[in-house]
Amino acid sequence: MTDSPPSLRDLVVRAGRWTLRGAAVGVALSLALLVVTSPKGATDTAFALGALVLGFGVFAWATAVGLGETLRGVQEYVDVGSAWTEAGAREAFFVLTWTGAGWAFAAAVTAVALGV
Amino acid sequence: MVSKRFVAKRLLLLVPVLFGVATVVFAILHLSPGDPAVAIAGQRASQAFVEQVRTDLGLNDPLWQQYLRFLGDVATFDFGQSYQIQRGTPVSQILADRLPITIELAVLGQLAGLLFGLPLGILSAVKQDTLTDHLTRIGALSGISIPIYWSGPLLILLFAQFLGILPTSGRIGSAHFIDAVTGFILVDTLLAGDLPAFRSAFRHLLLPIVVLGIYQMALISRMMRSSMIEVIRQDYMRTARAKGQGEKITTMKHGLRNAFIPVITIIGIQFGALLGGAVLTETVFEINGIGTLLVSAINQSDYPVVQATVLVFAVMYTLVNLLVDVTYSVLDPRIEQ
Numbered sequence: 001m002t003d004s005p006p007s008l009r010d011l012v013v014r015a016g017r018w019t020l021r022g023a024a025v026g027v028a029l030s031l032a033l034l035v036v037t038s039p040k041g042a043t044d045t046a047f048a049l050g051a052l053v054l055g056f057g058v059f060a061w062a063t064a065v066g067l068g069e070t071l072r073g074v075q076e077y078v079d080v081g082s083a084w085t086e087a088g089a090r091e092a093f094f095v096l097t098w099t100g101a102g103w104a105f106a107a108a109v110t111a112v113a114l115g116v
Numbered sequence: 117m118v119s120k121r122f123v124a125k126r127l128l129l130l131v132p133v134l135f136g137v138a139t140v141v142f143a144i145l146h147l148s149p150g151d152p153a154v155a156i157a158g159q160r161a162s163q164a165f166v167e168q169v170r171t172d173l174g175l176n177d178p179l180w181q182q183y184l185r186f187l188g189d190v191a192t193f194d195f196g197q198s199y200q201i202q203r204g205t206p207v208s209q210i211l212a213d214r215l216p217i218t219i220e221l222a223v224l225g226q227l228a229g230l231l232f233g234l235p236l237g238i239l240s241a242v243k244q245d246t247l248t249d250h251l252t253r254i255g256a257l258s259g260i261s262i263p264i265y266w267s268g269p270l271l272i273l274l275f276a277q278f279l280g281i282l283p284t285s286g287r288i289g290s291a292h293f294i295d296a297v298t299g300f301i302l303v304d305t306l307l308a309g310d311l312p313a314f315r316s317a318f319r320h321l322l323l324p325i326v327v328l329g330i331y332q333m334a335l336i337s338r339m340m341r342s343s344m345i346e347v348i349r350q351d352y353m354r355t356a357r358a359k360g361q362g363e364k365i366t367t368m369k370h371g372l373r374n375a376f377i378p379v380i381t382i383i384g385i386q387f388g389a390l391l392g393g394a395v396l397t398e399t400v401f402e403i404n405g406i407g408t409l410l411v412s413a414i415n416q417s418d419y420p421v422v423q424a425t426v427l428v429f430a431v432m433y434t435l436v437n438l439l440v441d442v443t444y445s446v447l448d449p450r451i452e453q
Contacts, residue, residue: 044146044179051183052143059136066129067437073381108180116178 015098022102026050029103030110043111050107054100061093122445126438130431137430138190141423142183152199152417173199186423195424200416201409207424211406215428216299217287218405222394224325226383229332234379236333237340241375242367244345252337259334264393268327268400275323282323285402289316324401328393332386339382343375350374377447384440388433 006014026046033042068086075082153170154161161169170176174185189196195207202210240252276284287301288294292313294304302321305314347353348371356366395407402408406425413421 040178047179047183048143048146051139052147055136055139055141055143057136058132059140062129062132062136066126066133066434067385071385073378104180108178111178111180 014094018095018098019102019105022050022053022099022104023106024102025099026103026106027110030107030114039111039114040116043107043114043116046107047104047111050100050103050105052100053096054104057093057096057098057100061090061097064089064093123438123442126441130434133430133434134190134427135187138187138423138427139183141426142186145419145422146179146182150417152419155417156199156203190423190427195427196420198413198418198421200418201413201421207420210409210421211424211428213296213299214404214406214409217301217403218391218394218398218407219432220300220302221321221324221328221397221403221405222387222390224321225328225393225397226332226387226390228325228329229336230383232329233333233336234340237337237379238344238367238372238375240337240341241344241348242363249341252341256334256338256341259330260338262330264327264331264396265400267330268323268397271323271327272400283320285320287317287320287403288313289320292316324397324403327400328390328397331393332390335382335386336379339379340375343378344371347371347375373447377444380440380443380447384437387436387440391429391433 029049030043030046033045036042037045064086068089071084072086075084151166151170153166153173153175156173157166157169167176174182177185193208195211197203198205198207198210236252236256240249243249272284275282283289288305292305292310294301294308294310294313294317297304297307301317302314305311305317344367348367353366353370356370357363361369391407394405395410397403398405398407399411406428409421410425410429412418413425
């Protein structure tokens, strides 16, 4: 974790990297599920799982931004010695958000490619 | 004074929160077992009819298309029509009918918690390590430990079955007919000028409020006690006392405002638990709020109702936390920085 906030270019590069990783998961999962179910079932399940990761990431990121300082204050107040920080939470949910986005998008593209 | 920029920034966060919640709910509903088409058509319906229903609802489209359609509808606040609960009725209308019931219950539960929790917490702190303090702490610990699904039926047994002084369920006696103006039963009975109906509504609400309020009261009194004890030891409190200010005035004027800040934070964070408690309370006391609506909608695979109800819960939670932040920044202006 650096002290200065990351530049826009850094953010875009990192978002792109995690989107690509998510897309790889989305395609791999869609194809793997073809073994046990129909093309629609496989791509729908892969898409729903990707959307779940995306939704959780966005929701938790927004919560960390909105309530992060409050949670840190409560943590200090009740004297809980955890290493949780708002910046760390934002970083983690940034990764989840872009992975989920890539995953869901790739599942949708796979569905189109399979003619679903 | 709270700046507009601060409030606008917090309101803007509603957009990603709602997008995230909508996406999670959509994904979970489509991953969970249960077919709304079968629920609508009936278990004995022919496969052809079930397929027809599925096509009519757009459930045969690829999931990503359904998702984009759903996001478009949410963006325009169009939650569609109920599949099962009130078939064909717009979900927004169902929510408008039920939402005031839950809000009334949650607000009264919170008020009951504050009304009893704050004085008990202050009393416990001021009389630290006395019998009063010990009794209050035992009461608070019990209140936090008792789950609603246990305390609810227990209170029904005691006050309705054995003592017979309070009703077991519903919102108002069957002899009273009140037109819903605001949807808040206590307000509506007062607006109608019907005092017997008001008394009946109040008696019906008493047990659910107590059940919801017990947990809030316990939590608030515990937080208030520890916060107040910390504030009482501060130098400025000692200075106020040394200047000859009475103990009560020092505690209420200088202590309460500072001790209240962490309590306010907890109230906001705990509002989610209060809403969850409202779902359980409504189920136990057969109150037709959005809590029971959500449970029925999940059981009947009524996707539009589930999605809209969860989104309403998310909006309520976010707005309450915004209100908490605004109150927080009024009490401690440094928070805006």
